[in-house]
Amino acid sequence: MNALDHVRDFLEESPKDNRLANDRLLARLRIMTATQDQSPAERTASSDSRGDHSGETGCDRVWTIHFSPGPQLMRGGSDPLLLIRELGGLGELTATASLASLPPLAELDPERCYVAWDFILRTSASLDAIRDVFIFVEDCCELSIEPQEKPAEVETDRTALGLKEKREAQGGRRHYDSSDNSSTIRVAVTKLDQFVNLVGELVTVQARLSELSSRRDDPDITAVAEEVDRLASALRETSMNVRMMPIRATFERFRRLVHDLARDLGKEVELTIEGADTELDKTVIDQLGDPLMHLIRNSMDHGIGIPEDRRSHGKPARATIQLSARYCGASVLISVSDDGRGIDVEAVRSRAIERGLINPEAQLSDSELHSLLFQPGFSTAREVTDISGRGVGMDVVRRNIDKLRGIIDVASRPGQGTTVTLRLPLTLAIIDGLLVMVGDAYFVLPLADTLECTELSRAEIDSANGRHLINVRGKVVPYIRLREHFGITTAPPSFEQVMLVDTEDGCYGLVFDRVLGNCQTMIKSLGRVYRHMQTVSGATILGNGTVALILDPHRLVQECIRAVGPRVRGHPTLVDRVSATLSGPGKFD
Structure with a gap:
C-alpha cells in the first residue's frame, strides 16, 4: 500500500525530490524478495532458473478461464487490463467480454469494474503459472481455470463459436462459462432472490398440505404430504446454500x-x-x-x-x-x-x-x-x-x-x-421454528435458540408468590409469560408449557399454552408501521391461513430486563434481580 501511495504522489503532486522515499521502498522490496545481496549476474541466473517456474510441459494445452473482478479489485489499485496482458504473454489468448452486470448510468460506480471475461488460452505453461497471474487479486474476484480435454486446434474454435451462439440466443442477458465442461454458472442476484421467494411460498403451501393431511384420515394424502415435506426441506436447504458466500x-x-x-x-x-x-x-x-x-x-x-x-x-x-x-x-x-x-x-x-x-x-x-x-x-x-x-x-x-x-x-x-x-x-429468508399457541394466537420460536420444554402447573405458579421463577432440575430459571406480555386475556390451561431458550443474557423460559410442532417458516417483514416492535422479528402465514408472529427471544428477554424497574446494584441480569427480590426487601435503589 505504501508503494501504491507513492505512485499516487507522483501522479497527483507537483514534481519534487522523492529519492529518499524511493530508496526506502526499494530497500523494503529487496528485503521482501531476498535479492539485495545478489550480484547482477546472480540475479540474472536466478531469473533464468525461475523462467521455468510455470512448469512448461513441452506441449500446448487449452484452458478456459473465467475472470470477473469483484467490487473492491480496482479500489485496491489493481488493473484488470494489465492482468489480461500478462495472461496473454503465456501463449495464444482469445478473450470474450461480458457486460451483463453493467448497471444503468445513474447507478454506475466509476471505481468498480463491471466487465467479466471468458478466455481461451493455449499455452505450454502449467496451471500454477496461469494462477500466478491472478495471485494478488484472487481473493477479490471470481476466478475459474479449467482444462479442455479435446485437441486444442478443434476445441478453441468450437468453444468460441459455442459461446458466441449462446450469447446471441440469450440476447446478451446471461453469462455462460466458456466451456461445456465448466461446473459453474453465474446468475443475477435478483433471479436468485426470486428463486428463494418461490421456495418460501412452496414451504407455505407444504404447511397447508400437512395441515390438510392431519385433519383427514387418508394414508395416501399423508404419504404425499410427507414426501412433499421432505422435498421442500431439501430444496430449502439447497436454495439457502446457493446464497451463502464467504x-x-x-x-x-x-x-x-x-x-x-x-x-x-x-x-x-x-x-x-x-x-x-x-x-x-x-x-x-x-x-x-x-x-x-x-x-x-x-x-x-x-x-x-x-x-x-x-x-x-x-x-x-x-x-x-x-x-x-x-x-x-x-x-x-x-x-x-x-x-x-x-x-x-x-x-x-x-x-x-x-x-x-x-x-x-x-x-x-x-x-x-x-x-x-x-x-x-x-x-x-x-x-x-x-x-x-x-x-x-x-x-x-x-x-x-x-x-x-x-x-x-x-x-x-x-x-x-x-x-x-x-x-x-445465517440467512434472512427461511428459518426452522417451533410453532406454539397462546389462547387463539400463534407464535413461532426460532428452533436454534430453544433448549428444552417443560411443564408449568398452576400449583407451581401459586407457590412462587407472584415471582416468575421455575425450578428446572435444581436450577432456578426466570420465565416470561407470553400471555401477560402480549395482553392475551383468555383463560390459561391447567398446565402451561415452558420453553427454555438460550439468549445473550443467559437461560430463560417462555411460557405459552401448547406446542404444535416444528415448522419451516418464511419470514415476512411487518412493514414500517410495526418497525418499533423489537421483540417480533417478522411474521409468517401458516397452513390454515392464519398469521403467526415470529418472536426474537434475545430482544424479548432484553426488553423484560429493562422493564423490571429500578436497577439492582451489582446485578445486571434478570436472574440476579429476581434472586435479589427473593432475598428480602430493600434491595432496590
Missing part, C-alpha cells in the same frame, strides 16, 4: 481503511483477519460494510493511542485490530477487537448524565453503560473531527444490525482493549 472479500476491503486512518492519525496499526472463510447469506454480507467500517473507525480514533502513549503503558507501538468470524449454532459471530485503552465507562456515564439520558443517582452496570454508546448523537469526543465526534457512527451500527435481526455485544477491559461482537442470523 466473508473474506468484506474483511479484506478494510485493509486500505486501516492503513489510511493510521497514516492520518499518526498511529501504527495492523489489521488481522480470522475466519474469513465463514459463509453468510449474501443479503447479510451486503449490509455489513457500513457497520464494520464505523466500528473500525471508532477503534482507530478512540480506542488506539499513538505509539508514544502505548509504549508508556508497556504496550508495543504497533496496535492490532482483529476482524474475526465464527459459527455459533444458527448464527454467525462477527467481532471487531482492538488492544487499545478500552472504554472509559466513567466518561460515558458523565456524558449520559450531561445529556439527560440517565439519572445521576442511577446505578448502571458496565454493559448498560456500553449500550448508551449506540444512542443517536451520543459521543464522548469533545471535538468533532473528520473521523468521529458527531455521534452518528455507532447509531448507524445499531440501526443496520437491527435490520438484520442481529444483536450487538460490547466487552471492554480498561487498558486492555475492546471487543464488539455482532450476532447475525
Whole structure:
C-alpha cells in the first residue's frame, strides 16, 4: 500500500525530490524478495532458473478461464487490463467480454469494474503459472481455470463459436462459462432472490398440505404430504446454500481503511483477519460494510493511542485490530477487537448524565453503560473531527444490525482493549421454528435458540408468590409469560408449557399454552408501521391461513430486563434481580 501511495504522489503532486522515499521502498522490496545481496549476474541466473517456474510441459494445452473482478479489485489499485496482458504473454489468448452486470448510468460506480471475461488460452505453461497471474487479486474476484480435454486446434474454435451462439440466443442477458465442461454458472442476484421467494411460498403451501393431511384420515394424502415435506426441506436447504458466500472479500476491503486512518492519525496499526472463510447469506454480507467500517473507525480514533502513549503503558507501538468470524449454532459471530485503552465507562456515564439520558443517582452496570454508546448523537469526543465526534457512527451500527435481526455485544477491559461482537442470523429468508399457541394466537420460536420444554402447573405458579421463577432440575430459571406480555386475556390451561431458550443474557423460559410442532417458516417483514416492535422479528402465514408472529427471544428477554424497574446494584441480569427480590426487601435503589 505504501508503494501504491507513492505512485499516487507522483501522479497527483507537483514534481519534487522523492529519492529518499524511493530508496526506502526499494530497500523494503529487496528485503521482501531476498535479492539485495545478489550480484547482477546472480540475479540474472536466478531469473533464468525461475523462467521455468510455470512448469512448461513441452506441449500446448487449452484452458478456459473465467475472470470477473469483484467490487473492491480496482479500489485496491489493481488493473484488470494489465492482468489480461500478462495472461496473454503465456501463449495464444482469445478473450470474450461480458457486460451483463453493467448497471444503468445513474447507478454506475466509476471505481468498480463491471466487465467479466471468458478466455481461451493455449499455452505450454502449467496451471500454477496461469494462477500466478491472478495471485494478488484472487481473493477479490471470481476466478475459474479449467482444462479442455479435446485437441486444442478443434476445441478453441468450437468453444468460441459455442459461446458466441449462446450469447446471441440469450440476447446478451446471461453469462455462460466458456466451456461445456465448466461446473459453474453465474446468475443475477435478483433471479436468485426470486428463486428463494418461490421456495418460501412452496414451504407455505407444504404447511397447508400437512395441515390438510392431519385433519383427514387418508394414508395416501399423508404419504404425499410427507414426501412433499421432505422435498421442500431439501430444496430449502439447497436454495439457502446457493446464497451463502464467504466473508473474506468484506474483511479484506478494510485493509486500505486501516492503513489510511493510521497514516492520518499518526498511529501504527495492523489489521488481522480470522475466519474469513465463514459463509453468510449474501443479503447479510451486503449490509455489513457500513457497520464494520464505523466500528473500525471508532477503534482507530478512540480506542488506539499513538505509539508514544502505548509504549508508556508497556504496550508495543504497533496496535492490532482483529476482524474475526465464527459459527455459533444458527448464527454467525462477527467481532471487531482492538488492544487499545478500552472504554472509559466513567466518561460515558458523565456524558449520559450531561445529556439527560440517565439519572445521576442511577446505578448502571458496565454493559448498560456500553449500550448508551449506540444512542443517536451520543459521543464522548469533545471535538468533532473528520473521523468521529458527531455521534452518528455507532447509531448507524445499531440501526443496520437491527435490520438484520442481529444483536450487538460490547466487552471492554480498561487498558486492555475492546471487543464488539455482532450476532447475525445465517440467512434472512427461511428459518426452522417451533410453532406454539397462546389462547387463539400463534407464535413461532426460532428452533436454534430453544433448549428444552417443560411443564408449568398452576400449583407451581401459586407457590412462587407472584415471582416468575421455575425450578428446572435444581436450577432456578426466570420465565416470561407470553400471555401477560402480549395482553392475551383468555383463560390459561391447567398446565402451561415452558420453553427454555438460550439468549445473550443467559437461560430463560417462555411460557405459552401448547406446542404444535416444528415448522419451516418464511419470514415476512411487518412493514414500517410495526418497525418499533423489537421483540417480533417478522411474521409468517401458516397452513390454515392464519398469521403467526415470529418472536426474537434475545430482544424479548432484553426488553423484560429493562422493564423490571429500578436497577439492582451489582446485578445486571434478570436472574440476579429476581434472586435479589427473593432475598428480602430493600434491595432496590
